[in-house]
Amino acid sequence: MQHLELLNKFEEDMNFFNKNSKKLKEKYDEKFIAIKDNEIVAVGTIMEEVIKNLELKKIDPSGTFIQFISKTKIIL
Amino acid sequence: MIRIPLMFVDNQVRVNALLYAPNYRVTYKPISFIIDTGSPKSFLSEGEALRINFPLNSLTISEPIIRMGGSKYHLFTTKPISLLFKTDDKKLHKINLEKFSVSKASKKTDEAKRESHNFPSIIGTDFFIINNLVLHFNPNKQEEMFICENK
Numbered sequence: 383m384q385h386l387e388l389l390n391k392f393e394e395d396m397n398f399f400n401k402n403s404k405k406l407k408e409k410y411d412e413k414f415i416a417i418k419d420n421e422i423v424a425v426g427t428i429m430e431e432v433i434k435n436l437e438l439k440k441i442d443p444s445g446t447f448i449q450f451i452s453k454t455k456i457i458l
Numbered sequence: 459m460i461r462i463p464l465m466f467v468d469n470q471v472r473v474n475a476l477l478y479a480p481n482y483r484v485t486y487k488p489i490s491f492i493i494d495t496g497s498p499k500s501f502l503s504e505g506e507a508l509r510i511n512f513p514l515n516s517l518t519i520s521e522p523i524i525r526m527g528g529s530k531y532h533l534f535t536t537k538p539i540s541l542l543f544k545t546d547d548k549k550l551h552k553i554n555l556e557k558f559s560v561s562k563a564s565k566k567t568d569e570a571k572r573e574s575h576n577f578p579s580i581i582g583t584d585f586f587i588i589n590n591l592v593l594h595f596n597p598n599k600q601e602e603m604f605i606c607e608n609k
Contacts (some may be wrong), residue, residue, distance in 0.1 A: 385476055385486050388543050392488035393465075393474055399466045414576070427503045429495040444487045444510040450576030 386428040388445060395402045395420065395447035461546040463594075464493065464603040469580040473581065473605065476550070481515050486542070489579055493593065497582030500526070501533055501559035502590070506577035515564060521559065531571050533559040546604065553589055594595065 395417040399406065406415065406422075414432045416424040423446070424435035433443045464474045468547040471493040476486045489502065507514050517534035524531055536558045542550045563574035585603075586593060598603035 385542065386548065386550055388486065389476055389488055389550075392490075393544075396467060396472070396474065396490060400465075403468050428572055429508055433509065434498065439537060446509070447488075448505075448509055449577070450505075452576075454588070458481075 391419075392445070392447055398447050399447065406423075406451055407453050411453050412451070413446055414450050416441070416443070417449070459609065460551050460607055462543045462551065462605040463546050463600075464605065465555040466597055466600070470578075471597075471603065473543065477510065477512075477539060477551065478511070478542060478552075479536065479539040481539075482516065483513050484510055489541075490555075491581040492578045492583055493595075494580045495593065497580050498584060499559060499580070500535065500585040501580055502559045503518070503574070503577050503579045504531075504562045504571075505577065506579045507560050508561075508575065512560065514560060524561075528562040529570065529601060530576075531561045531574065532564050534562055535559055543605075555588070596607045 395401060398417055398420045414426050414429055415422050416432050416436055418441055422433045423441055426432035427434055432448055436443045436446060436452060462473060467607060472490055473489050473493060474488055474547050477484060477489050478486055489506055502512065518577045521535060522535040524533060538554065538556055539558045540552050542552050547550050563570040590608045592608045594602055594604050594606065
């Protein structure tokens with residue numbers, strides 16, 4: 383896959399998270415979710431679990447958008 | 459002039475980049491960074507390092523313990539890496555960095571590890587200073603949120 387296309391796809395999945403963040407926070411509070419092609423493809427309570435679930439589905443975690451979901455606002 | 463657009467995601471300013479780190483056999487892996495002008499340091503988070511299979515254990519040089527979000531982390535220094543950003547004319551702009559940092563929880567408890575894994579990767583003020591870049595930030599206008607070169 384071309385590098386720019388890879389970045390575009392990653393960005394699309396991030397935008398999917400952004401558009402649906404309210405719903406996702408209700409459903410997946412305190413969980414890690416993996417988004418690929420505008421779909422939730424794996425969920426886990428720890429990062430290793432999400433990565434393992436992606437690998438079971440033959441999805442490469444290194445090209446997948448993974449986000450920790452929390453209703454609690456994170457202030458850096 | 460090169461312009462790298464920023465995104466406003468869940469009320470945070472983000473920029474995505476491809477990480478190219480051949481010394482660590484990491485080639486063109488997408489990373490989402492949060493722009494944090496309150497952070498003096500830029501770094502790849504432990505969770506993202508795990509996701510892209512960045513060999514954290516091969517990093518031996520550690521910077522002093524830093525505090526972030528109430529937790530303590532070590533920062534490990536990498537060999538040279540590159541970050542490739544998408545510009546507003548849909549091209550990739552490569553920024554070569556002599557070194558970068560990777561964070562890792564200083565405590566080894568499950569809770570510390572979990573917290574470290576959900577901590578985001580950060581682009582801090584050092585990135586703008588070292589690379590002579592300017593941050594334009596107007597959260598009310600998407601077209602006025604970008605990084606550009608300091609002319």
